Amino acid sequence: MPKLPGINHLKAVRALEKAGFQIVRQGKHIVMSDGVRFLTIPRHNPINAHTMAGIVRDAGLTIKEFRKLL
Structure with missing residues (x-):
């Protein structure tokens, strides 16, 4: 399994927005x-x-899909 280094929370939010999530x-x-x-x-x-x-x-x-969204 590929490793996922620590990520800034703003980058994580932007990547998840690309995946279809919205801030509630x-x-x-x-x-x-x-x-x-x-x-x-x-x-x-x-x-x-x-x-x-x-x-x-x-x-x-x-992890691989998430890295592509970053």
Whole structure:
């Protein structure tokens, strides 16, 4: 499995928007939805690689697909 380094939360949000997710609400975390799934993105810079991998998996993407969206 390819590794996913820590990513700036703004880059992660932009990539997920390209995948069809929209921001639902913001605060200490950013909540995004595609109408079916909800994702919670922490406002950390960088987001821990393990956390980001979990978010990508919950979005229904592979690491490879997510990297292409970055």
